[in-house]
Structure formats: C-alpha cells, structure tokens
Amino acid sequence: MDSDHDGGVAEGKKEAWPQARSRQEAGQDAPAAIPASVQGPAAEPSGTETETETVTGRGMAGLSLPYQVVAALALSVIGLLACAQVAMVFLHVSPSNTLTKQHGEAVDDWVYPEFEQNWKLFAPNPLQQNIAVHVRAEVVGAEGRRTTGWTNLTHEDGTAIRGSLFPSHVHQNELRRGWDFYVNSHDSENRSNGLRGDLSERYIRRIAMLRLSERDHGGTIERIQLRSATSSIAPPPWSDEKISTRPAYRVLPWWTVDEDDLPAREAERDAAQDRDAAHGVEENR
Amino acid sequence: MTIPPPTGSQPTGSQSTGSQSAGSPPVGAPRSRSGARSRSGGLGNGLAHALQRITASALGPYQSAVVRIGFAATYLFFLLRELPHRHELYGPDSPWHWDLARRLTDGNEAFSVLLWTDSTLWFEAVYALSLLSAAALLLGWRTRTMSVLFMVGVLSLQNRSIFMGDGGDNVIHLMAIYLVLTRCAQVWSLDARRAARKAERAAAGLAPLRDVVGPVLWAVLGPVLMGATLMDGLGGTWWLTALLWTLWLSAAAWWAANRYAPHGEPRTLLDVLANLAHNATLVVIMAEVCLIYATAGWYKIQGSRWQDGTALYYPLKLDYFTPWPALSDFLAANGLMVMVLTYGTVAVQVAFPFTLFNRRIKNVLLVAMICEHVGIAVVLGLPFFSMAMIAADAVFLPTAFLVWLGGRATLGRRRLLSRLPGRSRADDGTDGADGPPESRGAGPAKGGHGGPEEPRLHGGGGGHTLVG
Numbered sequence: 161m162d163s164d165h166d167g168g169v170a171e172g173k174k175e176a177w178p179q180a181r182s183r184q185e186a187g188q189d190a191p192a193a194i195p196a197s198v199q200g201p202a203a204e205p206s207g208t209e210t211e212t213e214t215v216t217g218r219g220m221a222g223l224s225l226p227y228q229v230v231a232a233l234a235l236s237v238i239g240l241l242a243c244a245q246v247a248m249v250f251l252h253v254s255p256s257n258t259l260t261k262q263h264g265e266a267v268d269d270w271v272y273p274e275f276e277q278n279w280k281l282f283a284p285n286p287l288q289q290n291i292a293v294h295v296r297a298e299v300v301g302a303e304g305r306r307t308t309g310w311t312n313l314t315h316e317d318g319t320a321i322r323g324s325l326f327p328s329h330v331h332q333n334e335l336r337r338g339w340d341f342y343v344n345s346h347d348s349e350n351r352s353n354g355l356r357g358d359l360s361e362r363y364i365r366r367i368a369m370l371r372l373s374e375r376d377h378g379g380t381i382e383r384i385q386l387r388s389a390t391s392s393i394a395p396p397p398w399s400d401e402k403i404s405t406r407p408a409y410r411v412l413p414w415w416t417v418d419e420d421d422l423p424a425r426e427a428e429r430d431a432a433q434d435r436d437a438a439h440g441v442e443e444n445r
Numbered sequence: 446m447t448i449p450p451p452t453g454s455q456p457t458g459s460q461s462t463g464s465q466s467a468g469s470p471p472v473g474a475p476r477s478r479s480g481a482r483s484r485s486g487g488l489g490n491g492l493a494h495a496l497q498r499i500t501a502s503a504l505g506p507y508q509s510a511v512v513r514i515g516f517a518a519t520y521l522f523f524l525l526r527e528l529p530h531r532h533e534l535y536g537p538d539s540p541w542h543w544d545l546a547r548r549l550t551d552g553n554e555a556f557s558v559l560l561w562t563d564s565t566l567w568f569e570a571v572y573a574l575s576l577l578s579a580a581a582l583l584l585g586w587r588t589r590t591m592s593v594l595f596m597v598g599v600l601s602l603q604n605r606s607i608f609m610g611d612g613g614d615n616v617i618h619l620m621a622i623y624l625v626l627t628r629c630a631q632v633w634s635l636d637a638r639r640a641a642r643k644a645e646r647a648a649a650g651l652a653p654l655r656d657v658v659g660p661v662l663w664a665v666l667g668p669v670l671m672g673a674t675l676m677d678g679l680g681g682t683w684w685l686t687a688l689l690w691t692l693w694l695s696a697a698a699w700w701a702a703n704r705y706a707p708h709g710e711p712r713t714l715l716d717v718l719a720n721l722a723h724n725a726t727l728v729v730i731m732a733e734v735c736l737i738y739a740t741a742g743w744y745k746i747q748g749s750r751w752q753d754g755t756a757l758y759y760p761l762k763l764d765y766f767t768p769w770p771a772l773s774d775f776l777a778a779n780g781l782m783v784m785v786l787t788y789g790t791v792a793v794q795v796a797f798p799f800t801l802f803n804r805r806i807k808n809v810l811l812v813a814m815i816c817e818h819v820g821i822a823v824v825l826g827l828p829f830f831s832m833a834m835i836a837a838d839a840v841f842l843p844t845a846f847l848v849w850l851g852g853r854a855t856l857g858r859r860r861l862l863s864r865l866p867g868r869s870r871a872d873d874g875t876d877g878a879d880g881p882p883e884s885r886g887a888g889p890a891k892g893g894h895g896g897p898e899e900p901r902l903h904g905g906g907g908g909h910t911l912v913g
Contacts, residue, residue: 219713223714274680277737290764325823325828334609337611363540366541
C-alpha cells in the first residue's frame with residue numbers, strides 16, 4: 161500500500177493518486193487534486209518520479225519553519241485579497257447601502273476600471289420600447305442643395321441581424337449603445353454634461369456618417385440631423401392593457417459635418433479629390 | 446508553530462514525511478504524540494488538514510481547465526467572426542475614433558496596448574496576437590504566458606472600444622484577468638502532456654530536455670514589459686503593473702528553482718504559493734458567477750413585469766434581439782408559456798447561489814441554466830454572451846462528469862484520427878494512457894485529455910466536486 165518512499169505528504173495527495181494497486185482506495189473521500197507529476201505547466205520534474213511527487217505535492221507539511229512562516233504570511237495576504245475582491249465586487253453591484261454611502265469612493269477606486277460590471281440584464285424591467293435612430297442629411301450636389309428623407313438606421317441594423325446565427329457587434333451594439341451613451345450624457349435640452357457628452361456627440365456623428373457614406377447621395381453631405389423614434393411594444397394579446405404604440409420623437413439639432421466626422425476612407429478620398437481639384441483634374445461624379 | 450502533518454488512516458505515510466523532507470527538522474511528531482493530538486485536537490487537525498490540502502494541490506483542476514477552454518474558445522470564435530469587421534470595431538475605421546478612446550481612457554485609467562499608437566500595422570499585430578494567444582490558451586500551450594497575453598489582448602481590444610461591448614464581453618473581461626492567476630492547464634492541455642513526457646523521461650533515467658521556448662518567451666516579453674512600464678503604457682492602475690512584473694519575475698524564480706534546486710524548499714514554497722493563488726482565485730471565480738446570477742435575479746424580482754410573469758414577452762419583440770422573428774413570435778404567443786419561463790428564470794437565478802451546497806440540486810439547476818443560455822443564444826441572437834456564461838457556469842460542474850467528458854473527447858479524437866489515412870493506431874497509443882498501468886505517476890496522467898477510456902474518478906466514488 162505504501163508505494164512511495166516517503167509515503168506521500170498529505171493523505172489527500174496520496175489518495176488522489178490512484179495507482180493500479182491502490183484502486184481499492186476508491187471508496188475514500190479524495191480531493192480532486194492532480195497527481196504531482198503533472199502539476200503545473202512549468203513544472204519540470206527532474207530526477208526520479210517519486211522525488212518529483214515529493215517536491216510538487218508537499219504542501220505546507222513539506223516545509224521547514226521559516227518557509228512555513230512565509231507560506232502562512234502568503235496565505236493571509238492572498239486570503240485577504242480574495243475576500244476584499246469579493247466584497248468590493250459585491251458592494252459594486254449591490255444597491256446603494258450604508259457602506260457604499262460612506263465608502264463608495266473606496267469601492268469605486270478598487271473596482272474601476274477593469275472590474276466594472278453590471279448584471280442588471282433586463283432588470284428590473286426589460287426594455288419595453290423599440291428605440292429607432294433616424295438620420296437625414298442636407299446634401300449639396302450638382303442640382304444644388306436638398307434635404308434627404310429620414311433614413312432608419314436601426315432598421316438597417318435589424319435587417320443585418322435577421323437570419324444571422326452570429327450577429328456582429330457592429331450591428332447589435334454600435335448604434336444602440338452609442339445612442340444610449342448620448343442620451344445618458346445629455347439632458348433633455350441636448351446639452352452636454354462634460355467630457356462624456358462631447359465624446360458621445362462626436363461618436364454618434366461618426367456612426368451616422370459611416371452609415372450614410374455607404375450609399376451615394378448625389379453630392380457631399382454638409383449637415384446631418386438625428387432623431388430617435390421611441391415606440392412602445394404593443395401589449396401581449398392576452399393582456400387587457402391599453403398602450404399607445406405611436407412613436408415619440410426626440411429630434412436633435414442640425415450638425416454641420418466636419419472632417420472629423422468622416423469615416424477614414426471618405427476623409428482620404430475627399431483629401432485626394434481636393435488635391436486633384438487643386439491640380440485642375442476634372443472629377444466625374 | 447510547526448504544522449503537524451495530517452494524521453489519518455495512514456500513520457506510516459505521515460510519519461515518514463518529516464524524516465524525508467530534505468534537510469529540514471522533522472515536521473512530523475512522533476507517533477504517540479500525534480496519536481494523542483488526533484484524539485484531543487479534532488479542530489486543530491481539521492484545520493491542519495485543510496491547510497495542507499490547499500497548499501499541496503491546486504483544487505478543481507478539471508473545472509479550471511474547462512473554464513480556460515470555454516473562455517479561450519469563446520473569444521477565439523468571436524475574434525474570427527468579427528475578422529471582417531475588425532477595423533470598424535477596434536481599428537482605424539472605428540467611429541469610436543482613436544482620439545476619442547485616448548481621451549476617455551486618460552480619465553478612467555483603463556489599459557489598452559492599442560492606445561500606444563494608432564498605427565494600422567500595430568492594430569493588425571495586436572489582433573493577430575490576440576487570436577494566437579486565444580488559440581494557445583485553448584490548447585493549453587505555455588499557459589502561464591499565454592494566459593497573460595490573452596488577458597492583455599482581451600483588455601486591449603475591449604478597452605479600445607468600450608461601447609461596442611455587451612454582457613458577454615464583460616464576463617470575458619473579468620475571467621481573462623482571473624484565469625491568469627489559476628493553474629488551469631493541469632489537465633486537457635499540451636502543457637500537461639509535456640509535463641507527463643518529462644516525467645516519463647525522468648523515470649526512465651534520462652536527463653530532462655532543455656526547455657528553449659519558455660526562456661525565449663520570457664526573454665522577449667521582458668523588454669516589452671520594461672518598455673511599457675517606462676513609457677507608462679500599462680494604464681493607470683498600480684495593480685496591473687505589479688501583477689505583470691510579479692508574474693515575469695516569478696517565472697524566473699521557477700526556472701531557477703527547477704534548474705538549480707529542484708528538490709529544495711524554495712521550490713516547494715513556490716509550489717505552495719502557486720497553489721494558494723490558484724485556490725483563492727477559484728473561490729473568487731465561483732463567487733463572481735454566484736454574484737452574476739444573484740444580482741440578475743434579485744434585481745429582476747423588483748420589476749413589475751417579472752412579477753406579473755410577462756417579462757419574457759418584451760425582449761422577444763425588440764428589434765435588436767430578434768434574429769428569427771417567426772420563432773420569437775411563436776414563443777411570445779402563448780401567455781402561459783411566457784409566464785412559466787419568466788417565473789422559471791427568476792427562480793433559477795435567485796436560488797442558484799444557495800443550491801451550491803447540495804450537489805443534486807446544483808446539477809439540476811446547472812442543466813436548467815445551460816439550456817436557458819442556449820435558448821438565449823439562438824432566440825435573442827446573443828451566442829457569445831451565452832457561450833461565455835456557459836463557460837463560467839462550468840466551474841461548478843461535477844468532476845466525475847468532466848472526467849467522463851474528457852474520456853469521450855479522447856475517444857472521439859482517436860476515432861477521428863484513426864480514420865485519417867496514413868495515421869496508424871500506434872500513434873495514439875503513445876499519448877494515451879495505454880502505458881502499463883502500474884508504471885508511475887505519469888501513467889494515467891499522460892493523456893492530459895482524459896487518459897484511459899474509462900472515466901477516472903481519482904478515487905472518489907461519484908466524483909468530488911468543489912462544493913458539496
């Protein structure tokens with residue numbers, strides 16, 4: 161039974177290593193530990209296999225006092241860190257409470273930016289409205305200035321998502337989250353709340369220009385205007401609620417398109433055309 | 446205070462520990478004293494046993510392996526799927542322009558190597574490296590390094606365009622960081638296979654092969670880390686810099702210990718530290734998964750639509766979450782089914798953390814949750830989110846089931862390979878556990894991929910899960 165020279169270090173380790181003749185130990189409670197010889201990716205056992213098992217499976221009992229002290233210290237530090245991590249993450253996702261009111265900043269310092277999380281998925285209530293983002297543009301072309309009709313960008317996203325087993329983030333998240341970002345950083349008068357407001361406006365403009373540039377409008381786009389059409393989802397057939405499904409619009413002001421809004425390829429092409437115009441090359445539109 | 450070795454049914458084993466430890470004072474107490482101790486110090490012994498257990502081994506090897514494989518696979522498929530859109534998502538064509546990202550992360554200390562320069566070549570390199578590190582992590586090749594590179598890739602891409610992500614990206618973000626601290630390649634990995642081969646060589650009395658790839662990787666990444674630190678490119682958090690440097694230095698410490706004093710106490714200490722980190726991180730991962738479900742559930746019950754059983758109806762009518770409108774309409778048509786699914790979702794999510802203490806209920810709930818995730822993946826068009834959540838749930842799967850799964854996978858792989866022309870059955874014998882069963886530690890462990898055909902229960906009847 162005592163197959164190893166040193167008898168293994170922990171009874172746990174010994175049981176975890178069922179060799180052919182000790183399979184009858186199967187009845188004992190065994191931790192799901194791995195035999196020492198495949199301990200870690202970097203484990204490089206040299207010497208005989210039993211010495212290998214000795215080295216990598218010894219645990220605390222295989223250390224002398226000074227090393228045990230170090231190990232115990234490490235255990236405390238690691239344990240404290242793990243507890244702190246769990247506690248901080250818990251406080252981060254929990255509703256506002258005594259601790260977070262007093263020490264909210266400490267929790268935020270620990271959690272942001274890499275451990276930020278939000279698990280209020282469809283909670284407290286799922287979204288019960290369809291928010292569509294429309295855009296129209298003022299185009300200057302050969303026939304002069306005209307205003308296009310409203311283009312439903314969300315509908316285009318939806319069409320791309322339909323029938324796809326693996327919808328892309330570009331269709332599912334780009335416009336939706338971009339619009340949410342804008343709405344959350346502007347007030348009802350469409351005034352920005354600071355850095356995030358400015359960033360979100362630039363972001364939304366670039367998304368709109370990216371989508372618009374996918375088709376030809378017969379001229380250059382000088383100004384764009386965005387609006388959201390929020391329509392409630394009709395109540396279920398078995399429900400007797402009465403909810404209007406007429407869309408409510410939130411119209412943003414007209415924005416003049418500048419170079420920063422143009423998608424990279426467009427900007428390059430326009431720059432090239434400008435250079436050509438400067439050199440007197442005719443363009444064919 | 447010396448920690449007495451655990452006394453148990455094999456006193457001979459525990460006694461000889463003390464005398465065998467190289468050059469250390471006898472750790473074990475003489476038999477009579479330990480006998481007395483076991484009679485009078487039940488709690489002390491239990492504590493010592495627990496302490497020994499968490500320092501001697503990295504628990505949950507199969508669970509951590511399946512988490513590693515799940516997340517690596519999810520992100521790998523995600524990056525492959527988004528290959529045609531990568532420029533618009535994270536690259537030069539992104540509406541979230543590099544300047545915007547720069548301004549945002551200046552304020553929030555986020556880490557992203559893509560913010561070092563806006564060069565397209567650099568972006569392509571980072572994307573390619575993320576793909577490769579995800580593949581390497583999936584296979585379990587040089588996991589200690591590849592898990593770090595995977596984390597760097599995930600964090601860089603996601604923090605570059607933070608508004609392109611969703612819940613699935615959030616889970617992957619967290620787990621990529623946690624996986625770095627785990628020993629997740631003990632099984633089902635190329636590293637396990639390599640370690641087994643080394644043990645074979647050692648047992649056969651051959652000198653160990655000199656490892657070249659490891660030191661080369663270390664030497665290449667060192668200057669990169671140094672450069673990044675000096676140029677303040679590691680984000681604004683102190684812990685990330687500390688973590689990366691600790692890992693890099695500890696790799697050197699491991700190499701030195703293995704090379705110069707493979708049976709010494711420092712080597713054992715390193716092993717103990719690695720086990721402690723792994724076990725603590727596994728607890729954090731489990732707590733994280735519990736928190737995800739608990740939060741999701743406990744916020745839901747505060748909502749009127751979840752309370753009246755109609756909540757599931759609404760996402761089925763949202764433009765962004767209906768890739769199959771006919772299917773969504775069909776599911777939403779029946780009020781009773783919607784109510785059952787709504788209440789069921791809430792019940793499962795709220796109850797999940799508490800069911801961990803009973804193995805049977807936990808397994809039933811795991812099945813229910815995995816089925817729900819599959820449903821969400823198909824009906825709501827969120828496949829990567831669901832894959833990530835299933836991979837996270839897998840940390841609670843029973844060991845026996847995972848071992849069986851590994852056995853099935855090995856079987857399938859062998860059958861597949863044996864059908865290929867030119868590949869003989871003899872090949873499969875070498876990497877499986879077909880070696881003589883009485884051989885050595887290397888035997889059954891060799892097959893990293895599940896070993897012999899029959900499921901190995903590691904001596905535990907019915908398997909032993911991490912919880913209950």
